Amino acid sequence: GAVVSQHPSRVICKSGTSVKIECRSLDFQATTMFWYRQFPKQSLMLMATSNEGSKATYEQGVEKDKFLINHASLTLSTLTVTSAHPEDSSFYICSAQPTGIYGYTFGSGTRLTVV
Amino acid sequence: AQSVTQLDSQVPVFEEAPVELRCNYSSSVSVYLFWYVQYPNQGLQLLLKYLSGSTLVKGINGFEAEFNKSQTSFHLRKPSVHISDTAEYFCAVRNQAGTALIFGKGTTLSVSS
Numbered sequence: 001g002a003v004v005s006q007h008p009s010r011v012i013c014k015s016g017t018s019v020k021i022e023c024r025s026l027d028f029q030a031t032t033m034f035w036y037r038q039f040p041k042q043s044l045m046l047m048a049t050s051n052e053g054s055k056a057t058y059e060q061g062v063e064k065d066k067f068l069i070n071h072a073s074l075t076l077s078t079l080t081v082t083s084a085h086p087e088d089s090s091f092y093i094c095s096a097q098p099t100g101i102y103g104y105t106f107g108s109g110t111r112l113t114v115v
Numbered sequence: 116a117q118s119v120t121q122l123d124s125q126v127p128v129f130e131e132a133p134v135e136l137r138c139n140y141s142s143s144v145s146v147y148l149f150w151y152v153q154y155p156n157q158g159l160q161l162l163l164k165y166l167s168g169s170t171l172v173k174g175i176n177g178f179e180a181e182f183n184k185s186q187t188s189f190h191l192r193k194p195s196v197h198i199s200d201t202a203e204y205f206c207a208v209r210n211q212a213g214t215a216l217i218f219g220k221g222t223t224l225s226v227s228s
Contacts, residue, residue, distance in 0.1 A: 006158070034215045043205065043220045044159075093158055095216070104149070104216055106158040 002098045003027055006107025013084055013114055021079045021110045023094030029074035030096035034104075035067075038091040047092075050077040084114040117142045117208050121219035128226055130198055136191040136222045138206035147209040148189040149216065150180055152202050159205065165189060176200070201226045 003026040013019050023033055031052045036044040048069050049057040056069035066088075068080040081088055094107040122137040140146060147166050151159040163174025170182040180191045189206060203223055207216040 004158075032214060041223075043218045046215050046217070049215055091156075095159075097214075103161055103164055106151075106160075108158040109156065111156060 002103075002105045004030075004094060004096050004105045004107045006094050006110055008110060009108060010111045011113070013112070015085055015114055016083055018080055018082045019084055019112060021081075021092055021094075021112075023077045023079070023096070023107050025075045025096050025098075025105075028096075028098040030077075030098070031074060032097065033071060033077040034095040035069060035077075035079050036093045036095065038093060038109075040091075044093060047079075052077075081112065084112070086114045088112065089114045117146065117217055119206050119208050119217060119219035121204075121206050121222050123222050124220065125223045125225065128196055128224070130226055130228050131195045133194050134192065134196050134200075134224065136204050136206075136224065138189045138191065138219060140187050140189065140206075140208050142187075142208065148180075148182060149207040149209075150174065150178070150189075150191050151205045151207060152176075153205065153221075154202050162191070162204075196224070196226045198226050198228060200224060 005024045007022045033050040035047045037047050038044045046059050047062045050069045050071040052071045058064045071077040091109050093109045095104045097104050118141045120139045128134050149164045150162040153159050162178050163172045165172050165182045173179045178193050203221050205221050206219040
């Protein structure tokens with residue numbers, strides 16, 4: 001149980017275009033989901049906390065207009081990278097915490113390459 | 116603010132040798148601590164977690180960790196590693212708001228024959 005599905009696993013896009021990444025909780029409801037970014041050989045940096053039915057909470061230094069987060073249902077959160085540039089190339093991972101369980105389930109990640 | 120320090124960026128070991136991956140945390144309040152493993156181009160898999168109770172926590176794949184409050188440490192150990200244990204290991208703490216995890220920088224465990 002407690003599976004988080006993230007899609008797509010890999011995406012290549014042209015500079016200036018937008019890319020949407022989906023994160024779904026398959027067998028539980030997630031009122032809160034988390035989005036992380038990971039650079040090569042580095043740790044996961046929290047970008048934002050996504051809250052169902054309300055605005056996301058962004059960490060300091062993360063551009064909210066560039067990284068749009070939508071959490072319209074209890075099982076789906078999306079991250080849209082708008083007007084992507086090569087420096088946005090990274091590994092993006094979502095996470096959720098099933099209610100009542102002190103553990104976090106992670107998606108399999110999305111490798112974004114902007115060319 | 117809470118933080119996590121993983122003291123070793125890389126740990127090379129031979130197969131069947133014991134290994135310890137070190138993790139220290141800083142926090143002025145009670146914490147929940149976690150160890151995750153990440154294989155290349157994949158998400159994170161939970162190895163074990165400390166919430167309360169016994170300070171020795173056993174996880175999957177033969178790993179265990181010991182919570183030491185006086186030393187603010189949560190070191191990960193395995194008595195005998197396999198080639199398949201080669202991966203990136205992350206120590207994490209739950210933050211003050213009690214929501215997202217804060218991660219250490221990771222330790223690359225390389226097991227060779």
